[in-house]
Amino acid sequence: MSPLTSSRGPLRLVALLTALVLLAGCTGGPPSDIGAPARPTATSAPIDDGVPDAPETLTEPPSSIGAVDVATYFMEMYPHVLATGDVDEWQRLSAVDCVFCHAVVADLDALADQGHHREGGAVTVGYSVVSAGAEAGSYSVGLSMNEAPARVVDSHGEAIGDWTEPQSYVASVLLVHDGASWAIQAVEPAPADG
Structure with missing residues (x-):
């Protein structure tokens, strides 16, 4: 199964922590960078071929179309972030109080701390x-x-956890454009059948 909903083996703790953070809502700040483990780099993890292109609306004035484009772009970055450790754009778009956004980075750090990375998805x-x-x-986008x-x-290239079936989700993405740039304030994913 996907770590967005549940996991097996070594990802069980990461999935549980993510679920607890998501249940807490978007009231806390980002995790501290003090003592953060090193993330995989482009040279230590396979490059994800599915890097999404930034939408033109990312730099345009706010609109409903822009909100959908930015929310879609953000969610399509998810597998790239976990595969490569490249969190620059993810963090640039994440609001300070977005629990989901920072939980993804914490999940990445937990994987990297164990010498693991994710492929596919x-x-x-x-x-x-x-x-x-x-x-x-401000906008609310349902995807x-x-x-x-x-x-x-x-770290040896051995699969230690996988899910072989595609997963379907619905997600509520809250975002705001402050006149200069977009920020993702919250993401609430849920299984599409649940």
Whole structure:
């Protein structure tokens, strides 16, 4: 199964921690960088061929179309982040109080701390629904997503955990444009059948 919902073997703790963080909501700040383990680099982990292209609307004034594009882009970055350790764009788009955003980085750190990385799991977005929030520039985007099969690999290239069936999710993505840039405030994924 996907670490977004549950896991087996060495990822069980990571999945449990992620679930607890998601249940807590987006009220806390990001985890401290003090003592953070080294993340895999492009040379220590396979390069994910599914790096999404940034949408043109990322640099345009806020709009419903832009909100959908940015939410889609952010979620499509998920497998790339876990495969390569490249969190620059992910963190640039993550609001300080986005629990899910920072939990993904914490999951990555936990994998890297064990010498593991993830392969596969490309995310494709199906339909989307968007509504403007009460504050100017804020939006709520509902996405349907499919995650391809993936696996977790140790430092020797051996698979230590995998899920062979595609996973389907729905996600609520809250984001805001402050007049200069977009920020993801919260992501709440759930199994599509649950």
